[in-house]
Amino acid sequence: MPIQANVDLHHFNTFHVSARSRWFAEVATVEALREVLAWHKGKDIPLMLLGQGSNILFRENYPGLIIELAIKGITVQQSTESSVLVQAMGGEIWHPFVTHCLKQGWYGLENLSLIPGTVGAAPVQNIGAYGVELKDLLHEVQALEIASGNMKTFTNDDCGFSYRSSVFKEDLREQYIITDVTFSLSSKPRLNLEYPALQQALSDVPRESITPQLVSDKVCEIRRSKLPDPDMLGNAGSFFWNPRIGQDRFAELKALYPDLPGYAEGNSVKIPAAWLIEKAGWKGYRDGDVGVHERHALVLVNHGGATGAELVALSERIQASVAEKFGIQLWPEVRIV
């Protein structure tokens, strides 16, 4: 069984911080996964799943077993004239999967182009971008319960999706390994062009000429212009969740900061964390090898030799300064390990 000891995680996280895992196993089949879980059973060490490490910050060495899920495969479960159910194994890489679907004429995922990571991790935080969330296209999830070894099917409702979260990040955190995800896609283009930046990027294209492939291309173009490529500059995308505050509090803050943006959601208002961080003076900040990206205040970066602990310390300073200036608490979207 391929379980390695004392593995350097530098290439297994997009912040590219150095940390070591006491034990590490890459698994390419469900059988291998079961074998590794059997090895772990009875040992008093923690266990965690790893996809591409694009939503994780290792603050220190990991004292347990990390399982890198590398199970591949894409199959059509069912298709009609207008729809298709596509199952992708958890180790498929997200963006090539989106591209594959587009080539096959299976539409719906194009707004989620170029999000780093694996298919298996996508439901954990209900990935979302440009007006679409995973929950809009997810049919069901199959996951293996770590304690019992049993497989369980989660319907879309069972996953308890919310903004950048799901049961796998909350109540059932670290209890299940997502082995595959089935998507409900459309065989006819089903465009979602509501998001303002996307509308603007397509403003000079006649509506009838807009194809899902063009939407995907534009999303990739916008993302490349805004977000640093983790291979060039270590980062994990948005570091904090966008906070929600009550309407009364929003009105009070709006009186003090007339340009404060806010998006009503039920009884609360969602505020862009990037705006708060920029107003608190952090955009483009750099101290040694840790910093805040110069074009995107929500993205913390490793300029080369930063440690996880240094990045966590910077995130805490940002939290404290935003809390002091606006009375709003920011919480990390990134998992700190």
Ligand SMILES: Cc1cc2nc3c(=O)[nH]c(=O)nc-3n(C[C@H](O)[C@H](O)[C@H](O)COP(=O)(O)OP(=O)(O)OC[C@H]3O[C@@H](n4cnc5c(N)ncnc54)[C@H](O)[C@@H]3O)c2cc1C
């Ligand atoms: C440049 C950049 C841009 C990004 N943009 C976006 C964006 O637009 N929208 C967005 O939503 N996210 C974005 N992200 C965050 C990230 O891409 C997503 O969270 C992605 O789904 C993480 O996938 P991963 O395979 O890297 O997961 P990892 O970071 O390896 O793991 C994330 C979490 O999921 C758990 N996990 C991983 N695989 C499994 C599994 N098979 N079963 C159970 N648990 C598992 C891990 O234990 C961990 O808790 C961005 C990140 C970067 C670096």
